[in-house]
Amino acid sequence: MPPASFASFNQSVIDEFRANSGRVGGPFEGSELVLLTTTGARSGKPHTVPLGFVRQDGADGGHLLVVASAGGADRHPAWFHNLLAHPLVRVETGTGEYEAVAVPAEGARRGELFAQVVRAVPGYGDYQERTARPIPVVVLQRTHQAPPGGEEGIAGKLLDVHGWLRAQVALVREEVRGGGAAGGGGRGSIGLQLRQHCLAFCQSLEFHHRSEDAGLFPYLAERHPDMREFFHRIGEEHRVIARLQEELVRALDAPGEGFSGRVERLSRELEAHLDHEEAQLLPVLRTLEG
Structure with a gap:
């Protein structure tokens, strides 16, 4: 089929899926599908594809498995390259949607999961026979959600985002302490589980700080000129954290002995920054919305 x-x-499948709570006809009639939205590795734009899935055996909360088969082609599909560059994805099930971190399985684990997929959908075995590349199996792991703060408005949104960031950095720290920095590639390598979660966290944190610097802080500084010095200090904290993020992302390709220390330092700096920001900003935001 030509690309266009x-x-x-x-x-047309996406439109039908969304119009009928996940049910589609034609060649997919009776099949369970999800819509996976990734961020373009080069374009940075959202890219949505309909995919079949298999539920992971024994997965707490029902992680979904999607397969980068491309019909047995010799190249990975574009969405797979996208999620390696931007691991945070959006999953639509027809009855709901959620954020997930996309983690390709490695080594023996990939073999186990692919065997599970083939038992459920034998056609994937046929696709593997058509190509020499090991077809990737991707686990869609729901992001750790922070407990709902129960507060409305901008203050509530800030607390929700900060809670999400705290949960993600805690997960990354747990992965490192559990040996994730050793990965599947030997001493000094990074496992894909840790890499994907670390990258998703760093990219989300960068986006959050850019949004504050370009939107929220100028808005508040106009209404509270007495807080300009505070926003200057917060901006400096953002720059310190940005440098730590950049170092951590670079270290994903060559972690060395200091990787766990980089994670711990970023975690400490971020926790102190979030505490400082909340102590000063939340009273102001609540007053504005009161």
């Missing part, structure tokens, strides 16, 4: 025709077909 394939894109048009995909869009």
Whole structure:
């Protein structure tokens, strides 16, 4: 099928999926599908594809498995390259949607999960026979959600985002302490589980700080000129954290002995920064909305 025709077909499936709570007809009639939205590795734009899935055996909360088969082609599909660059994805099930971190399985674990997939959907075994590349199996792991703060408005949104960031950095720290920095590639390597969670956290934190610097802080500084010095100090904290993030992301490719120390330092700096920001900003935001 030509690329333009394939894109048009995909869009028709997506539209039907969303219009009918996940049910589609045609070649997919009776099949369970999800819509996976990734961020373009080069374009940075959202890219949505309909995919079949298999529920992971024994997974707490029902992680979903999607397979980068591309119909047995010799190249990985574009969405797989996207999630390696931007691991945080959006999953639509027809009855709901959620954020997940996409983690390709490695080594023996990939073999186990692919065997599970083939037992459920034998056609994936046929696809593997058509190509020499090991077809990736990707686990869609729901992001750790912070407990709901129960507060409305901008103050509530800030607390929700900060809670999410705290939960994610705690997960990364737990992965490192559990040996994730050793990965599947030997001493000094990073496992894909840790890499994907670390990258998702760092990219989300960078986006949050850019949004504050470009939007929230100028808005508040206009209304509270007496707080300009505070926003200057917060901006400096953002720059310190940004440098630590950049070092950590670079270290994902060559972690060395100091990787766990980088994670711990970023975690400490972030916790102190979030505490400082909340102590000063929340009373102001609550007054504005009161």
